[in-house]
Amino acid sequence: MFDADVIVIGSGIGGLVTATQLAAKGVKVLVLEKYLIPGGSAGYFEREGYRFDVGASMIFGFGKQGTTNLLTRALDAVKVQLETIPDDVQIHYHLPDRLDIKVDRSYEKFIQALGDRFPHERQGIRKFYDECWKVFNCLNAIELLSLEEFRYLMRVFFQNPMACLGLVKYLPQNVGDVAKRYISDPELLKFIDMECYCWSVVPADKTPMINAGMVFSDRHYGGINYPKGGVGKIAETLVDGLEKAGSEIRYGVRVTQVIPKSKAKNGAIVVKLSNGETLTAQRVVSNATRWDTFEYLLKDETMPSSEQRWQQRYQKSPSFLSLHLGVKSEAIPSDSACHHILLEDWADMQKSEGTIFVSIPTLLDPSLAPAEHHIVHTFTPSWISDWEGLSPSEYEHRKEEAASKLIARLERIFPTLSQNLDYQEVGTPRTHRRFLGRIDGTYGPIPQRKLMGLLGMPFNRTSIPDLYCVGDSTFPGQGLNAVAFSGFACAHLVASTLNL
Numbered sequence: 420m421f422d423a424d425v426i427v428i429g430s431g432i433g434g435l436v437t438a439t440q441l442a443a444k445g446v447k448v449l450v451l452e453k454y455l456i457p458g459g460s461a462g463y464f465e466r467e468g469y470r471f472d473v474g475a476s477m478i479f480g481f482g483k484q485g486t487t488n489l490l491t492r493a494l495d496a497v498k499v500q501l502e503t504i505p506d507d508v509q510i511h512y513h514l515p516d517r518l519d520i521k522v523d524r525s526y527e528k529f530i531q532a533l534g535d536r537f538p539h540e541r542q543g544i545r546k547f548y549d550e551c552w553k554v555f556n557c558l559n560a561i562e563l564l565s566l567e568e569f570r571y572l573m574r575v576f577f578q579n580p581m582a583c584l585g586l587v588k589y590l591p592q593n594v595g596d597v598a599k600r601y602i603s604d605p606e607l608l609k610f611i612d613m614e615c616y617c618w619s620v621v622p623a624d625k626t627p628m629i630n631a632g633m634v635f636s637d638r639h640y641g642g643i644n645y646p647k648g649g650v651g652k653i654a655e656t657l658v659d660g661l662e663k664a665g666s667e668i669r670y671g672v673r674v675t676q677v678i679p680k681s682k683a684k685n686g687a688i689v690v691k692l693s694n695g696e697t698l699t700a701q702r703v704v705s706n707a708t709r710w711d712t713f714e715y716l717l718k719d720e721t722m723p724s725s726e727q728r729w730q731q732r733y734q735k736s737p738s739f740l741s742l743h744l745g746v747k748s749e750a751i752p753s754d755s756a757c758h759h760i761l762l763e764d765w766a767d768m769q770k771s772e773g774t775i776f777v778s779i780p781t782l783l784d785p786s787l788a789p790a791e792h793h794i795v796h797t798f799t800p801s802w803i804s805d806w807e808g809l810s811p812s813e814y815e816h817r818k819e820e821a822a823s824k825l826i827a828r829l830e831r832i833f834p835t836l837s838q839n840l841d842y843q844e845v846g847t848p849r850t851h852r853r854f855l856g857r858i859d860g861t862y863g864p865i866p867q868r869k870l871m872g873l874l875g876m877p878f879n880r881t882s883i884p885d886l887y888c889v890g891d892s893t894f895p896g897q898g899l900n901a902v903a904f905s906g907f908a909c910a911h912l913v914a915s916t917l918n919l
């Protein structure tokens with residue numbers, strides 16, 4: 420029986436980065452995953468020769484230089500590598516009033532294209548995106564570890580005081596306020612809203628400036644890079660590294676309860692499994708969302724007041740309705756971009772099934788589909804409430820109906836899509852809840868109202884002794900590179916409590 424120092428509940432990228440970072444420091448880690456494969460939202464499934472990504476598809480963090488390339492660094496730490504394929508265009512936007520913009524990997528090309536569409540705002544566009552670079556340059560100049568660890572804060576401040584002061588300045592700011600300082604055209608401000616919404620699922624005035632600095636700059640610096648073999652390879656490769664470093668992962672193991680050490684007989688924090696087993700460790704890290712951790716795994720405890728306050732500040736974002744399509748290659752011109760955003764009416768941007776996201780990873784890695792075929796992974800925000808209380812036949816009918824509507828809308832970009840369908844599978848918020856173990860299938864926390872940037876996001880420590888949280892409901896929020904940061908920070912903090 421493996422005697423672990425640290426137990427990590429869940430093998431999402433947040434959990435796996437925590438586990439591998441600790442394992443690289445010589446800690447014995449046991450990861451418990453309820454599903455059959457690792458990765459969570461960055462997992463995959465296979466059907467009829469297609470390998471579909473379940474969620475994450477546009478991957479930041481695989482750059483080669485600086486300090487913000489956290490996925491590259493996480494793999495390097497446990498001596499494993501992954502081949503990636505550079506994506507030349509981050510997103511091709513198809514927006515109302517024929518606003519058609521490609522975000523090129525080259526910053527200058529992107530700024531030129533946006534300026535051509537809004538010539539009267541050329542200067543404002545440059546100033547706004549240049550300010551995002553200031554945030555990124557501060558982040559990319561410092562070692563990225565736990566902001567809860569005082570010695571690190573002192574060290575990083577003395578090593579690079581200007582970068583730290585820059586970050587302190589931007590931590591309480593939101594994108595909307597910065598954009599409005601430079602830009603006044605209402606249509607361009609809507610475009611900036613969409614630039615934020617498509618990864619933060621909130622408009623610019625609720626999106627933290629630190630996160631935008633990462634996304635709007637890193638796409639031109641390290642770039643968007645797709646892992647060869649599919650997004651699932653990231654988690655699989657991290658698991659290889661974890662095992663090489665002497666730690667373990669168990670699959671098909673659902674944690675049902677965490678018992679704080681004050682209630683446990685031997686004074687150590689306890690984890691109970693659905694098969695009746697109980698395990699103890701010196702520290703436990705939960706990669707389940709904070710809602711799942713405090714409302715389900717700690718259901719017998721009074722909710723700590725810090726968590727109650729967090730729940731008042733943040734709400735669950737919608738989940739997604741996902742359409743996994745296999746299509747004949749005739750439907751997709753070979754010079755298409757891999758990622759697209761489609762919206763016909765600005766009033767619908769935040770509505771359920773309003774904005775459509777598209778990812779066609781086979782344009783970068785054809786091995787994910789049978790020869791002469793593509794994957795068209797299409798998703799759109801959708802609330803769990805729209806899918807509950809239905810009979811099995813109503814549920815199936817609602818899925819069919821939603822899929823047909825999405826396909827019809829997508830024909831604005833790919834006019835022969837419906838004629839070329841080969842495979843179709845629909846995932847709903849219920850699917851995300853069931854397979855990813857995420858409450859209501861949520862994509863993560865979003866501010867209830869306009870907040871001060873990232874200041875309200877909790878870090879990794881919780882008020883339950885020896886229990887830590889990692890993943891997208893901890894600082895700095897959603898995104899694989901963001902949860903990788905949360906994993907680096909969590910492992911650093913846990914290691915410091917173990918005097919490593």
Ligand SMILES: NC(=O)c1ccc[n+]([C@@H]2O[C@H](COP(=O)([O-])OP(=O)(O)OC[C@H]3O[C@@H](n4cnc5c(N)ncnc54)[C@H](O)[C@@H]3O)[C@@H](O)[C@H]2O)c1
Nearest residue numbers: 429431433453459460474475476477674856890891897898
């Ligand atoms: N880039 C993109 O295109 C994109 C798209 C969708 C999602 N994402 C990102 O994916 C990230 C998700 O990462 P994450 O690390 O927060 O977590 P995650 O939700 O991906 O992983 C959590 C893991 O914990 C497991 N788990 C949950 N409860 C459990 C229990 N009780 N017992 C055992 N296992 C349990 C789940 O099965 C899952 O594997 C998010 O940041 C999200 O933004 C990115």
Ligand SMILES: CC(C)=CCC/C(C)=C/C=C/C(C)=C/C=C/C(C)=C/C=C/C=C(C)/C=C/C=C(C)/C=C/C=C(\C)CCC=C(C)C
Nearest residue numbers: 576583586618630633758759776777778895897898901904
């Ligand atoms: C000492 C003193 C005085 C002071 C100090 C200060 C400091 C140091 C501070 C610091 C800070 C920090 C470090 C911070 C950090 C941050 C980070 C890292 C962040 C990150 C972020 C990232 C992100 C946000 C990302 C994201 C992404 C995403 C979400 C994506 C998504 C996508 C999707 C959904 C999609 C899609 C689309 C299509 C398909 C089209």
